[in-house]
Amino acid sequence: MAILGFLVRRILTGIVVVWLVATGAFFLFFARPVATVAHQLAGRAATPQVINEVISNLGLNQPIMVQYWHFLDGLLHGNLGYSYYNQEAVTTMLKQDLPPTISLVVGGVILWLVVGLTVGIISATRARSLFDRTSSVAVLIGLSMPVFVIGELLILIVFVPLQQHGITWINTGYAGISQGVLTWMGHMILPWITLATVQAAVYTRLMRGQLLDTMGEDYIRTARSKGLSERRVTFKHGVRSALTPVVSQLGVDVGQLLGGVVVVEAVFGLGGLGQVSVEAIDTDNLPVIIGFVIIAAAFVVAANIVVDLLYALLDPRVRIA
């Protein structure tokens, strides 16, 4: 029951947060005079008549509160408005761009956690070994690398030479999973590595530090003196407790993850939510950007709820309250 109450409370506050973000995003519409927006859409040579037509077509001449009401009403019905240009529903547009983004996020997160935690655990259990020192240097370089630089260097060093030698499995752009899992992976592998590198560095460092601290605790000595194997001590007693701060870091990083997604999509031309939103800036397509902002907020809120649940599962001392 405790969990149920917690979930209900978190979801309710989450809805309030999304509503606040959506409201903020909505009022961005009006940060510029309506006429400027219409003028941009109608083109340079537009007559005042055409501009007025554009304004009334978009409903921009109604009182703000009426527009806000329509906006909220649409939001509740899962309607994020329509593109300024082709009247396509924003939800339809964004839905089309969802598969590359989901592929990127899921694969990237798995890769970063697996690499980060594994390297961190090995480094901690063999502190000061050659492996530890090498990984420390790699971590430092990884931390200093902007995501897009990693992506560009991967393209320059891996993709271009492979293409020149006729190996086309590794590719840029996006290929749906329906075109075959192998093709899909070939298109996603560089984006995954790019997205995962910086984060893996952060988690390697965090995991190593936490595990080293944990392994110095008294209960670890107790476990060892019971005659447990070192492997069992490390994983059952050490790693489990060292994971707790790692999971809470995960909650903070979800927001950063979105930033990484936008960049990686742009570098590899994957399409996807982020790239489409960045492109919408060039065309001043506000509804698309506002749609992205709201979806991003909902994603961060949902991910944080999941992280909090994980946190409680992992550490029995954490009470869900």
Added chain:
Amino acid sequence: MSITGIEAASQEAAAGESALDTGAAKIQGRSQWQLTWRRLRQDKVAMAALVVILVIVLLAIFAPVFVSFTHHPPNIAYPNTGEDAAGNPVAPGTNGFWLGTDGTGRDLFIRILYGARISLFVGFFTTFVGVVAGLAVGLMAGYFGGFVDTVLARFTDAVLAFPYIVLALALAVVLGPSLTVIIGVISFFSWAAIARIVRGQTLSIKEKEYIEAARSLGAGPFRIMIFDILPNLLAPVLVLATLYIPTAIVFEATLSYLGLGIQPPTASWGNILADAQNFYSTSWWYVVFPALVLLITTLAFNLLGDGVRDAMDPRTERVFAAGRGRRGRKGREKRQVLAEDGSDAAHAAPYVPPAEGS
């Protein structure tokens, strides 16, 4: 030296101070900052990083001087000398272009230098804003507590979890991308981490007796915050600031790369790298040099920041010169070994430096 200074010094370097007291009388008056600088100077990696940073800063400042050498202003294209027959950039060393040219036949070296001006300016300026704002928010939240703390701490958490690219997207589309927007966005995200640390420190410092003494003498809250608490916070904040500068530089480069920041023709490392995308297969230098400069800069700041942190806190020890932060107990057991072979000078607490000018 103020009372607070002594307090901090005695906390941070308790072991070192007592050892120094029994040593030569000459050394007694050393402040914590002098001790830190002394330790930092022993750190070869951090000093190398500092030199690299100074070189980059000088290169940026004297960018116009290099223009007078190469006669290639940053925003002028040279279609005849700067592009080959196919219209691609020319390679490094051709026709007086030291690092080659970019996609429109402009001098890549000069553009990288001018990009450094933007990057460093954004890095230093936004970090400064972040430090001031972070100190203000953290001090108020920690000192006043209660309702103020709840509101400020929640706000800080919200900022930390907010995806910065999303805000940058929204602002760029409403206000139009520009240097001002970039500085605004980066500053907005720069203070939160500092505020969180400052708040925690303030919470513990405000319970100390000397704060009570100040209060009983009639000092108001702002006087206590600025004159009694603030000086104790400068050390951790300095470390955070050094480590935030590379973050801000990466931030700027990323936004400019996405076209949300510095607009062409003004050069920025981010937009140079964005333009380089079309020339992967023909002109490696176009990607490699700006990427390398960006990487070296951020790496240097990270190394210096780690060095400063280790110098501030003599309890930390390192795997090797570029080693990371604090170790667990398991690591500390090995400290002796390291101190003996002299590779860990930061730890030799009773170390009495030769009487040289600092």
